[in-house]
Amino acid sequence: MGLDQTQWSEKEHEVVQRIRKRVIEVVGRNMELYGVTLSTGHLYGLLFFADKPMTLDEMGSEMQMSKTSMSTGVRTLLDLNMVNKVWEKGSRKDLYEVEYDWYQTFTDYFANEWRRAVESNLQALRRAMKEIDRLLESPDTSEFVADVLKKDREKIRQADSYYRWLDRLIDTMEDGAIFDLVPREAE
Amino acid sequence: MGLDQTQWSEKEHEVVQRIRKRVIEVVGRNMELYGVTLSTGHLYGLLFFADKPMTLDEMGSEMQMSKTSMSTGVRTLLDLNMVNKVWEKGSRKDLYEVEYDWYQTFTDYFANEWRRAVESNLQALRRAMKEIDRLLESPDTSEFVADVLKKDREKIRQADSYYRWLDRLIDTMEDGAIFDLVPREAE
């Protein structure tokens, strides 16, 4: 697994691999929560245990998959800030390693993915709210429709309130305040 | 959309639908973050604006999809606690309505989905850690392998620390303490 195998026997290698494989399996599977494929999750696991940054070719050979897949997998992980591109003198190839700070990984995920969703939802809700208000003020709007609109408006208002809260929660992730609220443990 | 259309004109209906549709579109799309299909997201949006609990048949007719799909979609949303089954006297059909408390929806999601992932990851990490310790104590383990194992162990220890933190964060969602830490707004 990216290790210089001349220094250890096949048997020793097997033992270490067995342990790693089980962890990779579980971690990879649960990474579907982050919206990544099982295979991308495995790729992450592979990089997690790699003792040095890996190239696309190395990953492909370890995963028994095409370099193209490694390329797209790595890009997905890069987009999620779960993997970093690493520069190494003398190598023409791109090298990648996992972001080992999982606290960072988690908060980045929220700061990016969830923020995007919250913003777009808020925007849609506000546009709708504005349009409803416009209709409610219009004399052409019948009493009956006005009642319907008011109900919709109230629902939207509640959703808006929730999203504002979520936005603030994401703020605490982004600026690290979450770690004051829910402290990391003493190491 | 589940409304008694005798009370309003086609034109009025159109206007309301146009507003709703745009919100449903966006909310549905962003629900992919919760790991649900776009169409299930739309179903949720439909129920969100419904002015009364809906039956599978009504959903199917609104969504122009089979009742079977509604059945599975609703079950997905039920599993996520995003939709509730509602009892209504005199109706033999099952009725469903969205959970309008989105704070609850969000925290439930974490309490369920993320907790499951955290627990299974923690278990896997701890098993691996135990096995590594066992090997490290064994006299058969070469110096070289021991070094590799120690590196793995340290990585696992860090991940374990992160998951314990995440577990505590999820606790705050589950018991509502998160709303003391990041308060809801005054309504």
Added chain:
DNA sequence: AACTTTGTACAGTTTTTTCTGTACGAACTT
């Protein structure tokens, strides 16, 4: 300048997921 090596775009294939129609058991009605 010709030749390698590297990463990725893209088209086509394979695999997976989603969706539908049929069938059937459960529960209610007559």
Added chain:
DNA sequence: AAGTTCGTACAGAAAAAACTGTACAAAGTT
């Protein structure tokens, strides 16, 4: 008891996603 109605299991069709091989541009080497 026969007849409805309802929800869902299941098999197959349709759609979407993942994966691969080829091709090529960019950048380095000779």
